[in-house]
Amino acid sequence: MIQCSGITKVPELEERISNGDGLLVDNGASRSNLFSGDTDNLIFTFSKIMDFGKLYNKAWYSVFSNPSNFARIVALFLADMAREIYSQITHSLRDVWPRINRGIVYIPTRAATNVFMREINTSTLIGDMMIGDVDVAYSTYLGYDEIAHHSGVRDSDAWIALRQMDRQIKHLIDANNYSPRDYQFVIQSDHGQTNGATFTQRYGETFEDFVKSLLLEDMTVFAKMDSNDDHFVADYTPFARKERKIKKEEKEAQELSDSDVIVLASGNLAMIYLTQWSQRLTYEELNSYFPELIPGIINNEYVGFILVNSAEHGDLAIGRNGTYYLDSGRIDGENPLLGFGDNIVRHLKRTSSFEHTPDILVNSFYDENADEVCAFEELVGSHGGAGGDQSKPFILYPSSWNVSDDDIIGAESIYKLLKENLEELKS
Structure with a gap:
């Protein structure tokens, strides 16, 4: 880690x-x-x-x-x-x-x-x-x-x-x-923050203990939720x-190396790694080995959606009442990504492409009316996942700079924008 x-x-x-x-x-x-x-x-x-x-x-x-x-x-x-x-x-x-x-x-x-x-x-x-x-x-x-x-x-x-x-x-x-x-x-913020009571405050149990309750009793869990x-x-x-x-x-x-499961948190984003396997488990394997895990997570009222990879269908965003097939764009039931921003599919696909993407990535619910999420760590304002103002970064730059009218998405795009205009200034 x-x-x-x-x-x-x-x-x-x-x-x-x-x-x-x-x-x-x-x-x-x-x-x-x-x-x-x-x-x-x-x-x-x-x-x-x-x-x-x-x-x-x-x-x-x-x-x-x-x-x-x-x-x-x-x-x-x-x-x-x-x-x-x-x-x-x-x-x-x-x-x-x-x-x-x-x-x-x-x-x-x-x-x-x-x-x-x-x-x-x-x-x-x-x-x-x-x-x-x-x-x-x-x-x-x-x-x-x-x-x-x-x-x-x-x-x-x-x-x-x-x-x-x-x-x-x-x-x-x-x-x-x-x-x-x-x-x-140049003044920039790489993210905003979204308010809300934490998962522990709402559910009465830490996310670590909640995940542990869905696994086999003899499995050891390492968690970093603070x-x-x-x-x-x-x-x-x-x-x-x-x-x-x-x-x-x-x-x-040392504690990490001895654990069967690692549960990590970054704001209202949680990551679950099942370390007995060196590769990322597929959706089908997860359901086979741990039949209660995915249903238990997505049926929690404070979870918005999870990201997993299916051997048959590719990347899946799964919510309580629907599934978004990210590769094909097909939606079964309700759209679990509704309200999480226009670029959420693009961001999830990018995250899923990483070498060390967790077996299960969990994003909390987002209450659009109250403009609230629930962090899996003990923070009132949080960022790290999707939902609300945390997903709204900004950059203020000189009007003389050469910047495309297209949306600027991702840190790589900001780096490219800054480097190009620095080169222009030097010349």
């Missing part, structure tokens, strides 16, 4: 997918990203976080050159912690629903993403602009994502985080008026205890 909070796994992922021609390969700067974009000009870039030789960067000067700047960041950090404590108390007193138990550890975690990393990002980017020797920079602002996951997309804290992010963008645009070079700005965000942020900051994290990964790997 490889996950993006794995401190030893992300470098392996980057090595697998990089062709040496990332967005930042030509005199670029990476600020608070998962991957490096093939540059060595790094600050808080997770794929290189263990390379201590790259921790020093002259862009840090823009953060600490003014003695009051660090004190300001600390004050904002403490204020955000106080805001989170107040939020947890008021949510409890007002019985805001849905809500999750955010706990003590989340309080500094939120402040780290929403304040510390935000301020470092903006300060170092402005420093890059003032020096003028960086051609392209890419930076990730995590604060809104973190808060919306835990407080929900409708909570006032999420809107406050958005307004704070908007101010950071204004700072960058204002700084452009004084930089020796003229920089263009949010990775807290672990991700903890390792992202310079104060992380990385040796403990590595040991945890090693222990987890």
Whole structure:
């Protein structure tokens, strides 16, 4: 199992997918990203976080050159912690629903993403602009994502985080008026989030235990149903205890190797792997070996559809009252993909083509009237599956750019769009 909070796994992922021609390969700067974009000009870039030789960067000067700047960041950090404590108390007193138990550890975690990393990002980017020797920079602002996951997309804290992010963008645009070079700005979000009470809250049982009840009693199950965000942020900051994290990964790997079934979650998407077989089981084999599994899952009222592969019919999206034959376009009964977006078939076909697609991929229900899903992990706002605003990414780019009027679908298309226009700018 490889996950993006794995401190030893992300470098392996980057090595697998990089062709040496990332967005930042030509005199670029990476600020608070998962991957490096093939540059060595790094600050808080997770794929290189263990390379201590790259921790020093002259862009840090823009953060600490003014003695009051660090004190300001600390004050904002403490204020955000106080805001989170107040939020947890008021949510409890007002019985805001849905809500999750955010706990003590989340309080500094939120402040780290929403304040510390935000301020470092903006300060170092402005420093890059003032020096003028960086051609392209890419930076990730995590604060809104973190808060919306835990407080929900409708909570006032999420809107406050958005307004704070908007101010950071204004700072960058204002700084452009004084930089020796003229920089263009691209603002993008790779996903939205959809609100809703979790599967455990609605059903009264974790999805892991629900799946276990449909299998043979002697089968061992490994499940990873909790949010990775807290672990991700903890390792992202310079104060992380990385040796403990590595040991945890090693222990987890041993548990995985001993398990007959692996159940994973990403928002309202769940993945079920039956590890006694090295290949992906077909729909027919699943029904033969585990006759209660698929009927049990699709008849759960909080499941929208599952994706499986049939030896006879190819890819199938199956809901409680109907089946969508993705290869032929035929629908038996009700369309299980109705309301999940115009491109859902295309996305499911792409997912099914992956080498390590799970035996059963499960997407929760989507209530179009309430605009809600139910996450299989304990998050109020979620993304990872289909349904609602999580499926609505956006990109704002300069009007002078050459961009087709066709729909932009998938991360590969965004990468191509950015690379083509960077080449145009260079020429």
